[in-house]
Amino acid sequence: MTRSSTAAHRPLVIFGGIAAASAFVIWLLERRPGGHDGDYTTHRPQYKRGMRERDYIRLIPEDELVRLKSLLRRVYNLRGWLNDTESISRAWSNVLAAAQKPEGGGWNLDFDIDQVKPPQLFALCAAVETYFLGGLLAQQIRKSRRPALKVLLGEDPRDPYSWLSGLHDDNTIYVNANRWRETISEENPMNFEGALCTSKLEALAHTLGHELVHAVVLNCFPDIDAASAAYLPDDKHGPIFMLLNKKLFGHVGHASQRLFNIA
Ligand SMILES: [Zn+2]
DSSP states (O other): OOHHHHHHHHHHHHHHEEEOOOHHHHHHHHHHHTSSGHEEEEEEEEOOOTTOOOHHGGGGHHHHHHHHHHHHHHHHHHHTOSSHHHHHHHHHHHHHHHHGGGGGGGOOOTGGGOOOOHHHHHHHHHHHHHHHTHHHHHHHHHHTTTTEEEEEOOOOOTTTTOOOOOOOOOOOEEEEEGGSSOOOOSSEEEEETEEEEEHHHHHHHHHHHHOOOOOHHHHHHHHHHOOTTTTTTHHSSSSHHHHHHHHHHOOOOSSEESOOOOO
């Protein structure tokens, strides 16, 4: 009786042992880094400044990348050229030439910031937008009934020391007047995000290009502007900014620096 009872229970005991062992193995696997869905985020590579395009592009979620690529296709179509170095440098030359004409604001390459009038700033920003974005941003702002882009001279209250002008949520771009009293020339050029600027006008056009990248994200992809983990890092200069700044304006990185240490 005792023997037969023990024999009858043996399969149950074996089954119970296997189940317990399986549960233990599953528990171990789930503890392994990356072994469980919930662990992925903590082990996904983080964005770091200076990452190469092929590395930071992997940090952009697929659905967001699809939308960015579609925007780039539309811009390339509207402006009529792609993203090659020669076309980009020709477009910057065209912007500078247009800005120096009376209808483009009659700018001097070495302008005096205290003499600059709001319509000149508007014309320069519009030229950068037209040549590089083919008017897509202006269209989008009209369509979504957002406030029109404004470029104001003054001090960005959030960032009074930057060369870069700042874009605010109401589509106002601030040009920090104080910084534009400095000289930028052939002898004392500035590297603006990979572009060698030998005049103030050239540097100002490039800074407006930088701000237009933020304006594209804010107006075309407000959800990305508000919450994308691929846009927000590094004060909204994460992988999405890096990609658009490069593919739209040929800019690399998001920093400017003097080539020589001349005051
Ligand atoms: Zn920026």
